[in-house]
Amino acid sequence: MSDFRPRRSVLFLPASNARAMEKARGLAADVVILDLEDAVAPDAKAAARDAAVAAAREGFGARECVIRINADDGDDVAAVASSEADAVLVPKVRSASDVARYRAALGDKPLWLMIETCEALGRLQDIADTGAHGFVLGVNDLALELGARPGAERAWLAPVQAMVLAAARSRGMIALDGVCNDFNDDDRLRAECDAAAAMGYDGKSLIHPRQIDICNAAFSPGADEIAWAAKVRDAFASGDGGVTQVEGKMVEALHLTQAERILGMAR
Ligand SMILES: CC(C)(COP(=O)(O)OP(=O)(O)OC[C@H]1O[C@@H](n2cnc3c(N)ncnc32)[C@H](O)[C@@H]1OP(=O)(O)O)[C@@H](O)C(=O)NCCC(=O)NCCSC(=O)C[C@H](O)C(=O)O
Numbered sequence: 254m255s256d257f258r259p260r261r262s263v264l265f266l267p268a269s270n271a272r273a274m275e276k277a278r279g280l281a282a283d284v285v286i287l288d289l290e291d292a293v294a295p296d297a298k299a300a301a302r303d304a305a306v307a308a309a310r311e312g313f314g315a316r317e318c319v320i321r322i323n324a325d326d327g328d329d330v331a332a333v334a335s336s337e338a339d340a341v342l343v344p345k346v347r348s349a350s351d352v353a354r355y356r357a358a359l360g361d362k363p364l365w366l367m368i369e370t371c372e373a374l375g376r377l378q379d380i381a382d383t384g385a386h387g388f389v390l391g392v393n394d395l396a397l398e399l400g401a402r403p404g405a406e407r408a409w410l411a412p413v414q415a416m417v418l419a420a421a422r423s424r425g426m427i428a429l430d431g432v433c434n435d436f437n438d439d440d441r442l443r444a445e446c447d448a449a450a451a452m453g454y455d456g457k458s459l460i461h462p463r464q465i466d467i468c469n470a471a472f473s474p475g476a477d478e479i480a481w482a483a484k485v486r487d488a489f490a491s492g493d494g495g496v497t498q499v500e501g502k503m504v505e506a507l508h509l510t511q512a513e514r515i516l517g518m519a520r
């Protein structure tokens with residue numbers, strides 16, 4: 254856990270929006286994603302690319318900086334390969350061979366992948382096996398490809414979230430939940446964050462500053478969890494390493510792993 258990095262709140266912003274990029278330097282997001290793809294109008298793409306590279310060079314303080322490129326855009330790939338972004342986010346991945354192509358062009362730059370096509374859902378394990386660093390669920394594109402009704406309740410998404418998380422975790426990857434477009438509905442956002450956090454996601458992608466605090470709270474361990482984790486750690490420190498009980502419930506060595514993860518996040 255010593256190299257643990259929080260990725261609770263992952264804020265998208267259009268790289269064409271200078272005001273948003275400046276504002277992001279004062280926000281409590283763990284990660285900023287400078288978008289060159291869907292949030293940027295076609296005529297603004299070239300200028301946005303230059304702006305993203307310059308913003309990554311200036312940095313975002315302690316926040317991780319990721320640039321989302323346009324799919325199969327050679328100019329974007331060339332620009333981000335030599336940029337100071339911490340990672341590159343690739344949209345609309347469909348197969349492991351897609352990832353291999355980006356990997357060849359981007360060298361050892363960490364790759365985060367949008368999971369937002371039906372083809373990718375059928376090939377998740379192959380895609381996870383490529384050595385990419387993270388999966389980000391793209392709920393809008395996925396809803397479009399699946400034919401889900403716009404604004405529909407998220408019930409359709411739960412099996413997809415579980416599959417994507419399992420594939421990511423099988424290779425120790427980051428897993429980030431998809432955005433909530435309805436950025437004025439705090440209750441809806443809180444429910445989405447709580448559900449994704451309970452499932453095991455590291456964090457959630459966001460689109461608006463007002464979503465950050467709710468998201469950070471949901472993906473941070475609560476006081477009860479931290480207290481439980483400390484008790485588990487202490488129980489194993491003084492025990493023989495076998496099964497024991499904490500707060501009247503059985504705990505085994507695997508719970509120590511869980512407890513250490515919680516304590517690492519709390520730190
Ligand atoms: C959705 C927005 C277009 C709304 O913008 P706006 O009308 O400007 O909102 P506000 O007036 O409420 O903004 C208040 C202030 O906050 C700043 N702001 C707004 N959004 C951001 C942001 N994302 N990062 C930083 N700062 C932001 C405004 O500049 C205002 O500042 P101030 O001047 O001080 O008052 C807008 O929120 C927006 O563009 N959001 C991001 C959209 C985006 O990046 N979309 C792409 C990713 S979503 C996606 O595609 C996921 C996936 O691929 C999928 O398929 O699902």
Ligand SMILES: [Mg+2]
Nearest residue numbers: 369391393394
């Ligand atoms: Mg998308």
